Amino acid sequence: MASSVYIHIPFCSHICTYCAFTKFYYNKKMVTDYLNTLEKEIKERYQGEILKTLYIGGGTPSSLDISDLKELFKILKVFKFQDDYEFTIEVNPENLTFDKIKLFKENKVNRISMGVESTNINCLKYLGRCHDFSLVKDKIKLLKEFGFNNINVDLIYALKNQSLEDLKKDLDNLLSLDVQHISTYSLMIEDKTILKLKGEEEIDEDKDYLMYDLIRKTLKKHGYFHYEISNFAKEGYESKHNLVYWANSEYYGFGLASASFLGNTRTTNTNNFKKYLEGDYYSEIEKLDKNDILSYALILGFRLIKGINKKEFYNKYHVELDSLYNIKDLIKDKKLIDKGGNIYISYDKIYIENSILINFVGE
Numbered sequence: 001m002a003s004s005v006y007i008h009i010p011f012c013s014h015i016c017t018y019c020a021f022t023k024f025y026y027n028k029k030m031v032t033d034y035l036n037t038l039e040k041e042i043k044e045r046y047q048g049e050i051l052k053t054l055y056i057g058g059g060t061p062s063s064l065d066i067s068d069l070k071e072l073f074k075i076l077k078v079f080k081f082q083d084d085y086e087f088t089i090e091v092n093p094e095n096l097t098f099d100k101i102k103l104f105k106e107n108k109v110n111r112i113s114m115g116v117e118s119t120n121i122n123c124l125k126y127l128g129r130c131h132d133f134s135l136v137k138d139k140i141k142l143l144k145e146f147g148f149n150n151i152n153v154d155l156i157y158a159l160k161n162q163s164l165e166d167l168k169k170d171l172d173n174l175l176s177l178d179v180q181h182i183s184t185y186s187l188m189i190e191d192k193t194i195l196k197l198k199g200e201e202e203i204d205e206d207k208d209y210l211m212y213d214l215i216r217k218t219l220k221k222h223g224y225f226h227y228e229i230s231n232f233a234k235e236g237y238e239s240k241h242n243l244v245y246w247a248n249s250e251y252y253g254f255g256l257a258s259a260s261f262l263g264n265t266r267t268t269n270t271n272n273f274k275k276y277l278e279g280d281y282y283s284e285i286e287k288l289d290k291n292d293i294l295s296y297a298l299i300l301g302f303r304l305i306k307g308i309n310k311k312e313f314y315n316k317y318h319v320e321l322d323s324l325y326n327i328k329d330l331i332k333d334k335k336l337i338d339k340g341g342n343i344y345i346s347y348d349k350i351y352i353e354n355s356i357l358i359n360f361v362g363e
């Protein structure tokens, strides 16, 4: 039973230099066709489960105009929610308006995730963003006036020519917004992005580490609890939706390029717009056996700073966590810590987590 849904809205008002997500420039006709197909896909696949979380991501959902958004919310009426549901929508500062916020409020949205990315005008230009920090402050203020009290902001760091001082200023600015959740991402130069085409490269690892360390120490000092490699929240404001992914629990993904995990099957939707409109939704269907499921459980679960609870793991998978792969050796090497009923990655090894997680790929 899946009680979480992700919906992809692949439209943006502009294209950023670093972005490899599936997205198109906003186009009214494309949006109308897309929403019609999205409605069909949901009707065909959704089994009527009561939802704990709904996440509308992109692209930029706030790039849709008011009439598109009204159509989207009409489609979403099919979903029923638990009392303590979380309903997130991704926005970016330049196309978030008073009327759109009002519509979100009227349609049960209770969490907002805003792409802020940087507060430094040169960094924003490098990233191809179309806003400044003063616009961000205005929009966060407006969201709070409407009663939104669960807001995330995204930060990108590790940019060429960015100093630790610049990053410190970004963090101070984000802290001044007094939001409940902060996600931080080291800039990745992805294929087929403007930065890649320009021959840009990622910064060196030592500096990247210093930046990561500055972020986690600064945010901790200001009351944000570091709960996942890239995510920080005030107590009780962890992203319930993302926790579903990290717990290796089931979820639906609707829309272009979205992913689902249902029963023992992971599916990825096509990123081909034409095929999607023709109802040819899936591009990949992966049937998982027990070992695959365990491998996913470890790779996702160890992303959490508190790691994996041994008892819960046993109750869910009927196998002792420390009997899997080379977990016992990793504990001996102090890469993993076995304490208080949980096994987790040692604080000083979080930065090199990928080199630990690679141990759990396949058996």
Ligand SMILES: C[S@@+](CC[C@H](N)C(=O)[O-])C[C@H]1O[C@@H](n2cnc3c(N)ncnc32)[C@H](O)[C@@H]1O
Binding pocket: 018, 019, 020, 021, 057, 058, 059, 060, 061, 090, 091, 092, 093, 114, 115, 116, 117, 154, 155, 156, 185, 186, 187, 188, 189, 190
């Ligand atoms: C789908 S995008 C977000 C929301 C919205 N479209 C916006 O840009 O404001 C999700 C987040 O992923 C992060 N991200 C995307 N591409 C990235 C990259 N190449 N390197 C690091 N972070 C990236 C950004 O922080 C971005 O806000």
Ligand code: SF4
Binding pocket: 011, 012, 013, 014, 015, 016, 019, 020, 021, 023, 058, 059, 060, 092, 115
């Ligand atoms: S980062 Fe966000 S706004 Fe920029 S192109 Fe990607 S999805 Fe669109």
